[in-house]
Amino acid sequence: MNANPRISIVVLTYNRADELMGVLHSLQALPERPEIIVVDNASTDGTAERVRAEHPQVRLVREPTNRGAAGRNSGVAQVRTPYVAFCDDDTWWAPGALARAADLLDAHPRVAALNARVIVEPEGRTDPTCDVMAHSPLDARGLPGPALVGFMAGAVVMRTTAFLEAGGYEPRFFLGAEEALLAFDLQARGWALCYRHDMVTHHHPSPARDLHRRRASLIRNRLWLAWLRLPLAVAWDETRSVLRDARQQGLRREGLRAAMAGLPWVLRQRRVLPPQVVRDWWLVHRGGALAADAPSTPVVAQRQ
Structure with missing residues (x-):
């Protein structure tokens, strides 16, 4: 049962079954006990079968083709909580981060997205992009952190209604700057985006990249x-x-x-x-x- 009914996690994966199993193990150990939705972008390495066998509590969405970042849209379509956190198959949230995000979004209704601090593993260093976000020059009055014009797709917690209102990820973009278009469309609708240093997610970059x-x-x-x-x-x-x-x-x-x-x-x-x-x-x-x-x-x- 979801211990924190305010938030779910959507995990996007493609042909990284071994890495995904470790990520799911970490996510299922979170104290928030969020519902976890895995979107399998038509993997050919047995990912779906392993999710069913090794993590039966996870909700699995299988895409008929690889949709890139737009696969996340199918995951959010299954979300029944007001907030949704995103992961890739090489990222996982730190304990307490999701509860903190939900509290902040409860308290700041004009904020659509909170970008976490990303710890790059195995070095344990902060991603340089987060340092840039922390020193944003934008006016952040009334916001719970530095104001942003963009976010990192695998390290963000979003208001579910805002994601749906903006239309989610554009399928034609596939991968690369896909979050920039969504960020533009959220801001065009009056939503704010913020960075939070005290929300942590971990990223162990996969070597399986083209x-x-x-x-x-x-x-x-x-x-x-x-x-x-x-x-x-x-x-x-x-x-x-x-x-x-x-x-x-x-x-x-x-x-x-x-x-x-x-x-x-x-x-x-x-x-x-x-x-x-x-x-x-x-x-x-x-x-x-x-x-x-x-x-x-x-x-x-x-x-x-």
Whole structure:
């Protein structure tokens, strides 16, 4: 039985059965005793059979194909608690973190997501991204921690209604910057995102990764993200920045070709973000306010 009926965990997995078994063992030992929902992205290594045999208390969702990050949508569709924590098959929550998250979300109804501090194993060091989050330059008045413009997909606790309202993860993105689009859409709806240093999750990066494919997808998705949500001048600036990164990685042609293939869909789905969301994104990613004389729409104004 769920000892804390406020929160569930959705674990996304693909062909990492051995690692997943260890993660599930850790999650089932949590004092919060949350319901655990495993989304198997069409694994071919016997993952589903092992979950059923070794962890029968876990709810299993089997996808017919590998949907990437969008597999999490199927997990959240099964959630019956107001809050949902996310894990990958190489991450697990520390005892007490989920209860703390639920208390904070209870107390701060405009917050949609709390990003945890990620401890990278086996070194036991804090992920550098968390140090950046802890020093966010954004206005955090009235919030339970530093304000963010994004979050880490496998290290976040979210308000279930906010996730569903924003539409979850976009299937076309598969993997790479998928959380950035969801973060944009949450903020466009007035939700806040925060970092909490005292909420801890652990990450032991799996060696079973296709890094080339992940990097190429990230280039494509960053280009899509710019043209899906940013004003024209800002989108052009971001495009130049992404292509510079792609050139340095030897992925410019591959990433640009993949992005162009999805351009008709991107233009159909284009919805420019509210000005304040754009300003906050610029402040975090460019380190300063949008220039008042930049050639853009009225969102390009000095931050007050």
